Amino acid sequence: MGIRNLVVMGAFALASVSAFAVSAKAEDVTISVWSLDRDIQPAPNLVADFNKQNTGIKVEYRQIQFDDVVSEAMRAYSTGQAPDIIAIDNPEHALFSSRGAFLDLTDMIAKSTVIKTANYFPGPLASTVWDGKNYGVPKATNTIALYYNKDMFKAKGLDPNKPPQTWAELVEDARKLTDPAANVYGLAFSAKASEEGTFQFLPWVQMAGGGYENINSEGAVKALDVWKTIMDEKLASPDTLTRGQWDSTGTFNSGNAAMAISGPWELDRMLTEAKFDWGVALLPVPEAGAERSSAMGDFNWAIFANTQHPAEAFKVLEYFTSQDNRMFSDFGQLPARSDIAIPATGKPLKDEALKVFIEQLKFAKPRGPHPEWPKISKAIQDAIQAALTGQMSSKEALDQAAEKIKAVLG
Amino acid sequence: MKRLLSSITDGKGFDIALVAFPLGYLFLMSGLPLLYNVVMSFQEVDMFSLGSFWRPFVGLKNYRDLFAQPETLPILYNTGIFVAASIAGQFLLGFGLALFFWTNFPGASWLRGLFLVSWVMPGLVVGAIWNWILSGDFGVLNFLLRETGIIDGNIFWRSDPNFSLWAVIIANIWLGMAFNMILLSVGLSAIPKDLYEAAELDGANAFQRFWTITLPMMRSTIGAIISLGLIFTLQQFDLFAAITSGGPNNSSNVTQYWAWDLSFRQYDFAKGATISVIMIVFVMFASVVYVRSTRHEVRG
Numbered sequence: 001m002g003i004r005n006l007v008v009m010g011a012f013a014l015a016s017v018s019a020f021a022v023s024a025k026a027e028d029v030t031i032s033v034w035s036l037d038r039d040i041q042p043a044p045n046l047v048a049d050f051n052k053q054n055t056g057i058k059v060e061y062r063q064i065q066f067d068d069v070v071s072e073a074m075r076a077y078s079t080g081q082a083p084d085i086i087a088i089d090n091p092e093h094a095l096f097s098s099r100g101a102f103l104d105l106t107d108m109i110a111k112s113t114v115i116k117t118a119n120y121f122p123g124p125l126a127s128t129v130w131d132g133k134n135y136g137v138p139k140a141t142n143t144i145a146l147y148y149n150k151d152m153f154k155a156k157g158l159d160p161n162k163p164p165q166t167w168a169e170l171v172e173d174a175r176k177l178t179d180p181a182a183n184v185y186g187l188a189f190s191a192k193a194s195e196e197g198t199f200q201f202l203p204w205v206q207m208a209g210g211g212y213e214n215i216n217s218e219g220a221v222k223a224l225d226v227w228k229t230i231m232d233e234k235l236a237s238p239d240t241l242t243r244g245q246w247d248s249t250g251t252f253n254s255g256n257a258a259m260a261i262s263g264p265w266e267l268d269r270m271l272t273e274a275k276f277d278w279g280v281a282l283l284p285v286p287e288a289g290a291e292r293s294s295a296m297g298d299f300n301w302a303i304f305a306n307t308q309h310p311a312e313a314f315k316v317l318e319y320f321t322s323q324d325n326r327m328f329s330d331f332g333q334l335p336a337r338s339d340i341a342i343p344a345t346g347k348p349l350k351d352e353a354l355k356v357f358i359e360q361l362k363f364a365k366p367r368g369p370h371p372e373w374p375k376i377s378k379a380i381q382d383a384i385q386a387a388l389t390g391q392m393s394s395k396e397a398l399d400q401a402a403e404k405i406k407a408v409l410g
Numbered sequence: 411m412k413r414l415l416s417s418i419t420d421g422k423g424f425d426i427a428l429v430a431f432p433l434g435y436l437f438l439m440s441g442l443p444l445l446y447n448v449v450m451s452f453q454e455v456d457m458f459s460l461g462s463f464w465r466p467f468v469g470l471k472n473y474r475d476l477f478a479q480p481e482t483l484p485i486l487y488n489t490g491i492f493v494a495a496s497i498a499g500q501f502l503l504g505f506g507l508a509l510f511f512w513t514n515f516p517g518a519s520w521l522r523g524l525f526l527v528s529w530v531m532p533g534l535v536v537g538a539i540w541n542w543i544l545s546g547d548f549g550v551l552n553f554l555l556r557e558t559g560i561i562d563g564n565i566f567w568r569s570d571p572n573f574s575l576w577a578v579i580i581a582n583i584w585l586g587m588a589f590n591m592i593l594l595s596v597g598l599s600a601i602p603k604d605l606y607e608a609a610e611l612d613g614a615n616a617f618q619r620f621w622t623i624t625l626p627m628m629r630s631t632i633g634a635i636i637s638l639g640l641i642f643t644l645q646q647f648d649l650f651a652a653i654t655s656g657g658p659n660n661s662s663n664v665t666q667y668w669a670w671d672l673s674f675r676q677y678d679f680a681k682g683a684t685i686s687v688i689m690i691v692f693v694m695f696a697s698v699v700y701v702r703s704t705r706h707e708v709r710g
Contacts, residue, residue: 067674070677071674074457074458074460074677075460075461077457077458078457078458078459078460078461078462079461080461095457095677099457099458101458183547192655192657193654193655193656193657193658193659193660194655194675237546237547237566238546238566238569238570239545239546239547239566239568239569240569241568241569241657241658242568242569242574242653242654242655242657242658251547256547256548374675374676374677375676375678378671378675378676381657382481382659382660385657385658385659385660386659388658389570389571389658389659389661391571391659400480
């Protein structure tokens with residue numbers, strides 16, 4: 001045992017003593033938590049429940065707006081006023097962890113009896129990891145799959161229990177379902193010039209064996225060509241280029257699109273608005289038997305590196321994690337955990353759909369993780385739009401994106 | 411001492427105090443952020459150096475990088491078109507309306523007031539409304555154009571690169587028209603009536619009266635309104651966020667939206683600042699025109 005180990009052990013002993021001393025003076029430890037959750041969403045409720053337990057840790061909650069999360073967190077961190085815990089959108093996690101702004105939780109998680117990495121879906125978990133270390137815990141998760149209108153399938157002579165499995169089938173079905181006279185498009189999705197566009201497109205690239213690091217691979221070009229076919233043949237509304245997923249799926253609900261690619265956040269609205277029989281299928285793959293993939297959304301918990309109370313902050317995270325089984329029943333969000341079964345809601349359409357989404361989640365991949373993800377994403381968005389508007393071929397557009405991404409990756 | 415005091419209450423000192431107060435305010439609230447922005451455009455900025463002022467100096471690197479990007483020139487070009495078309499549309503329609511209401515038919519002042527509704531509405535609300543109006547499949551505008559036989563198929567205002575910028579321009583013209591109208595109405599009512607009476611007696615027709623009396627008398631108002639229009643147009647951000655998000659493929663992107671996108675979407679604060687500096691130059695130009703055209707009013 002070298003001197004260094006002794007020093008480390010000594011420091012650890014000291015730290016645990018001081019941690020003990022602090023927890024003895026119960027009311028002194030205050031942990032601040034920032035997240036975008038409103039009063040009907042998990043964070044503020046979990047905080048309130050935690051405070052009721054009187055553990056000697058008092059949690060203060062602050063709600064921040066979605067658009068402000070990162071800029072607010074950066075400002076707070078760079079001026080030394082960061083909260084102890086923050087909920088961060090998963091593609092932005094690496095921005096903080098790569099620069100040491102988030103606390104490395106690897107050892108704490110290894111010792112924890114509550115937080116076990118094995119319990120998580122691989123996609124959400126991967127988004128919290130940087131350089132092989134755990135810098136956070138997934139808070140909730142979501143993904144995208146294919147919604148389809150079974151009534152329209154029947155009306156057009158398609159089998160409502162056989163949604164398209166491959167890209168070719170998807171395009172073929174979309175052709176059959178598109179009916180300009182009735183104002184029906186075959187498919188609704190989003191190719192917007194925002195993170196939503198990347199969120200929708202990247203799974204296609206990944207299914208074809210590509211990724212953001214090789215965005216101009218053969219498979220990626222093929223994926224963009226399929227999108228281009230869909231747009232050129234007007235199988236989807238040209239407004240797909242400027243419409244987000246929520247608005248696009250709105251056209252599905254109103255019967256103006258026969259299929260839609262979107263996530264579980266649509267379910268409740270669809271149940272009330274869609275006056276037809278619908279189902280959800282896994283995202284079609286390039287060809288039968290090909291690798292599956294999907295997008296991965298939602299937020300992660302992380303502890304800021306400059307927290308005064310890492311142990312207490314981690315305890316709070318452990319409490320949040322211990323309540324993951326309430327995530328769906330109480331707040332309607334999907335826990336990022338593969339070990340928690342989603343309870344039946346009593347609504348058959350929704351329960352069927354959730355089964356598919358949970359299956360799809362197994363293949364969900366994070367965007368990145370990379371500290372400069374927004375720039376990578378912007379390059380991808382520009383490429384999608386340049387190709388879909390016919391200003392460049394898919395290959396040219398993706399080559400340009402690859403060049404921009406290469407500059408970012410260095 | 412006494413002289414100093416008396417100069418403050420009545421004399422040069424008083425004048426200086428009067429000037430110093432607004433100048434100090436302007437320097438604090440506008441000057442410093444502006445300078446900070448300029449400094450930032452010469453620095454390497456990332457999220458972790460956001461809080462400090464002493465960041466690595468990189469000279470003109472941000473400017474060089476910016477102009478090396480393929481989208482920069484098209485976006486500057488878009489900004490030029492957006493500004494010119496918006497101002498032209500707002501001004502011509504606003505002037506037309508102002509002249510129309512100037513004829514003072516019954517209820518004219520009421521109606522004129524109602525027109526201001528568009529100016530009172532927040533940009534995001536206006537954007538959301540125009541988003542629906544301009545929607546390709548179900549938009550009202552397409553419906554009207556189709557029913558009147560002007561177009562056969564739907565125009566995808568927001569998503570067709572040939573139209574997307576014009577979609578925002580149309581919304582912006584609607585938004586700013588009423589403001590132009592009100593200011594121009596004020597200018598019109600300030601023209602003495604006897605000028606027109608005299609001209610009429612001398613046999614000048616309506617066009618001659620407009621050309622030789624109305625326009626010259628309105629010169630300072632028009633100058634002011636156009637430079638204000640330039641400033642408001644360069645500020646216009648909400649409509650882009652609500653209607654096109656600068657897409658498709660930057661075909662409707664303009665500098666003000668891009669600066670925001672770079673700073674707060676891609677966290678490239680230095681480049682965002684660099685674009686802002688380029689915009690400041692334009693706004694400075696507008697301010698000079700504004701000050702010069704209103705100088706007349708202040709003295710008169």
